[in-house]
Amino acid sequence: MSFRRVAAVIFDMDGLLFDTERLYSDAMMMAVTEMGASLSPAAIHRTIGLPAADCTAIWAEHLPPGFDVGAFWSASSANFKTLAETQLTLKAGAIELLDLLANLNLPCAIATSSGRATVDHHLTKAGIAERFGVIVAYGDYAQGKPHPAPYAAAARRLDVDPARCLALEDSYNGVRSAAAAGMITIMAPDLLEATQEMHELAVQVVRDLHDVCALLEGRGRENGSFQAF
Structure with a gap:
């Protein structure tokens, strides 16, 4: 799968962007x-x-x-x-990934099950609110994850074809939601280990957001644990 397809990146928040x-x-x-x-x-x-x-x-x-x-x-x-x-802390590699996406001129969004007040609090406290042009929070969609509605709403607001959106998730329900929306999905597990279903739905299962940076830069870990898509 070519990186050239990716036109926007959509983050889950809890467990993916923040260690919450x-x-x-x-x-x-x-x-x-x-x-x-x-x-x-x-x-x-x-x-x-x-x-x-x-x-x-x-x-x-x-x-x-x-x-x-x-x-x-x-x-x-x-x-x-x-x-x-x-x-409240950011997950490993979060700032590095956001910096890379800014350098690549890729717009970023959040699709979360948390409420907007919680999202605004966390992003402001971490000093990264300006990094996200689109935020889709609880109440912005009719059905929550694992339904595709949250990710579909984010793609619409970004005005980007879902098939050209890279979705980053840590949870089973989030991966199901992003994959059902037709997105290129990467799972970075947090509390839940990746199951066979997750490996089938995601294009990659990685250890952390540093690995996502490596994928987007077209390289992998030295130990060969994954290949660039």
């Missing part, structure tokens, strides 16, 4: 413990990449009958905000 999935997991564990219940890591991992409304249905399956899921979500959100104030 661990913070969300910690925030939920804190909240559920404070409320006298428990959630397994596997249950939390099922929600990765999903919008809040879909997460609520999953939590209800794993929490005791009558458990106040709304209060749990509010407590989790408050815990996350507290953690993010001191622990």
